[in-house]
Structure formats: C-alpha cells, structure tokens
Amino acid sequence: MVYGQYLSSLWKDTEADYVHGHVLTCDKAASGWRLTLADGQILGASYVVLATGNFAPASLSDPRRQIPGYYPSAWQNDLYARIQPDDDVALIGTGLTAVDVLMRLREEGHRGRITAISRHGWYPTSHAAGLSGDSHVVFAETAPTARAYLAAFRQCLRSGIPWRSVVNALRSHTNTLWDRLPWEEKRRFSRHLQRRWDIVRHRMAPALGEQLDVEIRSGTLTTLKGRVEHVSAVADRVQIGIQGSNGLSSLTVAHAVNCTGPSRDYRAVGSALLTGLLEQGIVRQTSLGGWVCNSDGALQDRTGNWSTTLYALGPMRWGTLFETTAIPEIRQQAAELAHILAEQVAGLGVRFEASSGTE
Ligand SMILES: Cc1cc2nc3c(=O)[nH]c(=O)nc-3n(C[C@H](O)[C@H](O)[C@H](O)COP(=O)(O)OP(=O)(O)OC[C@H]3O[C@@H](n4cnc5c(N)ncnc54)[C@H](O)[C@@H]3O)c2cc1C
Incomplete structure (x- = not known):
C-alpha cells in the first residue's frame, strides 16, 4: 500500500493522462493502435506498452462451477472473513503466497488445522541477518546447459561462499545466463531446477521462517507432497485430488486456497485483451509462458516480425527473461x-497524445 502511494505521488508529478478503464481489445489501426475500453471509449495510440502485471493462478477447478469454500486466488480478501477460527484449511502451494496466507490467517485468529500441498513440499528459505555484500561469482565461461549451471553453483558452494551470497551475486547475471541457454535447456531448467531456485532466490523474513518452523514442529501445519489434479465440491466441503508418489489420494477440507502463484499462460488467464492479441497473431507465447520479445521488450508476432510500436514490460517478458x-x-x-520510445518519438516528430472518442 505504501509503495502504491509512493508510485501515485510520482505519477502526479508527470504530465501523463490517466484513463480509468478496462482495455478489451488492442487492434492495429491505419497508423498505430486502437484500444477499445469496456465502457465503449476508443483510444488511439502510436505506441502501446503492455504492462498488465500478474494474473490469478492457473485454474484447478471447473471455472463454470462455483465451489463454496474454494478460493481460486489467494488475493480475494473476503476469504479471511469466511474462514472460521476452527475450520480446517488447505493451502495449495508452499511458496511465498502460501506463507502469506498462513500468517494472515493466524493474525486474524485462525487456530484450526492447516495442510499445505505441493509437488516437493518445499517452503521458501529465510533471509539471513548480517550477510556480507555480494561475492564475485563467475559463471560466464560455464557451458550453456542446466546441468553445467548446477555444477557451477555447487562449485561456488564448495569454495566456501555462503549460498545466499551466491544467489544474490547471480541476480544481476541470471538474465544473461538464461539467454545463453537453448530452449531445450531452458525447459530442462524449468522442469528440474526452477523450484529449487525459487526457494533460495525468493526468500522470506527470518521472523516468518521461525514462525513457520514452529507451525511445522507443533503439527499445526502439515505438508503433503503431490500434484493437485483437481478441486471439486463434496457436500459442503472441498475435495482435493492429489497425485503423489503412491498414487491418487484425496483430502477433504472446509476451505482451500489456491496459492500456486500467478499464471503465465496468457491463453488461459481470462483476459480478453491478451486472448485477442494472441488470436490475431499480434503476439506469440514462449513454450514456458510469457511472450516472445526482444531485449527492448518489443513483441514478436506470429510470423516472426518484431513490432516497432508494441512493447511488453514486467511479468509478460517471462520466458524470454528469467528475472522480470x-x-x-x-x-x-x-x-x-x-x-527508446522518447528517441523514436523525437525522430518521428510524434507527440504522445491519445485521441479519444466513444463508439
Ligand atoms: C504477492 C506478491 C508479492 C510480491 N512481492 C514482491 C516484493 O517483495 N518485491 C518485489 O520486487 N516484487 C514483488 N512482487 C512482484 C511485483 O510486485 C509485481 O511483479 C509487480 O508489481 C508487477 O508490476 P507491473 O507494473 O508490471 O504490474 P501491476 O502492478 O500488477 O499492474 C498491472 C496493472 O495493469 C492493469 N491491467 C491489467 N489488464 C488490464 C486491462 N485489460 N485493461 C486495463 N488495465 C489492465 C491492472 O489492473 C494493474 O493496474 C510481488 C508480487 C506478488 C503478487
């Protein structure tokens, strides 16, 4: 909230216009782009930057069916009012979102049993106080394979550098290292190492780590390993189908919260804007999700052409980038x-002015 207020204060200092609306479509126009808003407004623009951020997690249930007690996104605040102090709760996922939900539930007085489910059952690691500055970690000569990167990482640990320092030192290089990997290796990394990387890279505050340990040790938080296959309703409870190493099992609880993190499959996030862009072939998705773009964020269309007027920023660059x-x-x-845009605009003598009208 505080960060949002800070950004708003910066925005007020710019001369940019702000239109409060939901963009439904972004179509090519005679010159530039034509955006249609849900209220019927049409905006024209020479350049468009897509900065639509993170979307809700991938669906685990039939989206046409409401399941009482199941929350498809952890960010629907009403869930805390609906969960009673002694209700049993399942958290689907064991990442930072699951930790956030667990802590908030306890803060709000929840004392019931909580079960967290994920494929590996790994929770995020904790930050350490008093960690020395970034160490120099050289990866540049490493062969561009997932296996070689893992070996280089282990070599750093063997040389005595604390693992958190290695992870911190790599942060400003991970996009370059990722870019060097052929797609087959990117997919291999994603399959075998992504989750391991996530738990060491996206860490939590030490105090939260301690609280999580207490929950695990005292048995108030149980962890199940397995892939959640589906979520459905059984009477007034939620049934979760879990594929584990011993086969399929199920867990039935009063409430279940999907904490699996933002979906990067933009075909399935339910955004008319993104679906339309994909269907028209204006953009292209990578095999790992996120959109194909170049180092400027310029988007590639279905035929392989790079746009000079349509760009992506942030989470949408995932797949092309690793840290984004x-x-x-x-x-x-x-x-x-x-x-880049300022230079292009100066070169063309274009002014950033959106023409608007109502259809
Ligand atoms: C729970 C959580 C915790 C995080 N913690 C951290 C952290 O500690 N440190 C850190 O650095 N990062 C953190 N991140 C990541 C970071 O906050 C986000 O990735 C970042 O805010 C994304 O910024 P953005 O401007 O790209 O998108 P957002 O801030 O998500 O903004 C996207 C905007 O686009 C709008 N939009 C989307 N579609 C449309 C449409 N069709 N029409 C009109 N508007 C639309 C949305 O309404 C929204 O206003 C966290 C993310 C999450 C989810």
Whole structure:
C-alpha cells in the first residue's frame, strides 16, 4: 500500500493522462493502435506498452462451477472473513503466497488445522541477518546447459561462499545466463531446477521462517507432497485430488486456497485483451509462458516480425527473461523502454497524445 502511494505521488508529478478503464481489445489501426475500453471509449495510440502485471493462478477447478469454500486466488480478501477460527484449511502451494496466507490467517485468529500441498513440499528459505555484500561469482565461461549451471553453483558452494551470497551475486547475471541457454535447456531448467531456485532466490523474513518452523514442529501445519489434479465440491466441503508418489489420494477440507502463484499462460488467464492479441497473431507465447520479445521488450508476432510500436514490460517478458517480476528489474526495463520510445518519438516528430472518442 505504501509503495502504491509512493508510485501515485510520482505519477502526479508527470504530465501523463490517466484513463480509468478496462482495455478489451488492442487492434492495429491505419497508423498505430486502437484500444477499445469496456465502457465503449476508443483510444488511439502510436505506441502501446503492455504492462498488465500478474494474473490469478492457473485454474484447478471447473471455472463454470462455483465451489463454496474454494478460493481460486489467494488475493480475494473476503476469504479471511469466511474462514472460521476452527475450520480446517488447505493451502495449495508452499511458496511465498502460501506463507502469506498462513500468517494472515493466524493474525486474524485462525487456530484450526492447516495442510499445505505441493509437488516437493518445499517452503521458501529465510533471509539471513548480517550477510556480507555480494561475492564475485563467475559463471560466464560455464557451458550453456542446466546441468553445467548446477555444477557451477555447487562449485561456488564448495569454495566456501555462503549460498545466499551466491544467489544474490547471480541476480544481476541470471538474465544473461538464461539467454545463453537453448530452449531445450531452458525447459530442462524449468522442469528440474526452477523450484529449487525459487526457494533460495525468493526468500522470506527470518521472523516468518521461525514462525513457520514452529507451525511445522507443533503439527499445526502439515505438508503433503503431490500434484493437485483437481478441486471439486463434496457436500459442503472441498475435495482435493492429489497425485503423489503412491498414487491418487484425496483430502477433504472446509476451505482451500489456491496459492500456486500467478499464471503465465496468457491463453488461459481470462483476459480478453491478451486472448485477442494472441488470436490475431499480434503476439506469440514462449513454450514456458510469457511472450516472445526482444531485449527492448518489443513483441514478436506470429510470423516472426518484431513490432516497432508494441512493447511488453514486467511479468509478460517471462520466458524470454528469467528475472522480470520484481520491482528492481521492472524499474530498469521501464527506464530503458522510456528512453527508446522518447528517441523514436523525437525522430518521428510524434507527440504522445491519445485521441479519444466513444463508439
Ligand atoms: C504477492 C506478491 C508479492 C510480491 N512481492 C514482491 C516484493 O517483495 N518485491 C518485489 O520486487 N516484487 C514483488 N512482487 C512482484 C511485483 O510486485 C509485481 O511483479 C509487480 O508489481 C508487477 O508490476 P507491473 O507494473 O508490471 O504490474 P501491476 O502492478 O500488477 O499492474 C498491472 C496493472 O495493469 C492493469 N491491467 C491489467 N489488464 C488490464 C486491462 N485489460 N485493461 C486495463 N488495465 C489492465 C491492472 O489492473 C494493474 O493496474 C510481488 C508480487 C506478488 C503478487
């Protein structure tokens, strides 16, 4: 909330217009782009930057059916009012979102049993106080394979550098290392190492780590390993089908919260804007989700052409980039893209002025 207020205060200092509306379509126009808003407004623009951020997690249930007690997104605040203090709850996922929901439930007085389910059952690691500055970690000569990267990481640990320092030091290089990997290796990394990387890279505050340990040790939080196959309603409870190493099992609870993190499959996030762009072939998705773009964020269309007027910023660059969801990276991308657009606009004598009208 505080960060949002800070951004709003910066926005007020710019001369940019702000239109409050939901963009339904973005179509090619005679010159530039034509955006149609849900209220019927039409906006024309020479350039469009798609900065639509994160979407809800991938669906685990039939989206046409309402399941009482099942929350498809952890960010629907009403769930805390609906869960009674002694109700049993399942958290689907064991990442930072699951930790957030667990902590908030306890803060709100929940004392019931909580079960967290994920494929590996791994929780995020904790930050450490007093960690020395970034160490110098050299990866540049490493062969571009997932296996070689893992070996280089282990080599750093063997040389005595604390693992958190290695992870921190790699942050500013991970996009370059990712870019070097052929797609087959990117997919291999994603399959075998992504989750391991996530738990060491996206860490939680030490106090939260301690609280989580207490929950696990005292048995108030149970962890199940397995892939959640489906979520359905059984009487007034929620049934979760879990594919584990011993086969299919099910867990029935009063409430279940989908904490699996934002979906990057833009074909399935339910955004008319993104679906329309994909269907028209204006953009293309990578095999890992996110959109194919170049280092400026310019989007590639179905035929392989790079746009000079349509760009993506932030989480949408996932797949092409590896680190693209946290504020430091997005801030950098935004500054670089602003510079590129300003140069293009100056060169063309175009003014950033949206023409508007109502259909
Ligand atoms: C729970 C959580 C915790 C996080 N914690 C951290 C953290 O500690 N540190 C960190 O660096 N990063 C963190 N992140 C990541 C970071 O906050 C986000 O990736 C970042 O805010 C994305 O910024 P953005 O400007 O790209 O998108 P957003 O801030 O998500 O903004 C996207 C905007 O686009 C709008 N929009 C979408 N579609 C349309 C449409 N069709 N028409 C009109 N408007 C539309 C949305 O309404 C929204 O206003 C966290 C993310 C989450 C979900």
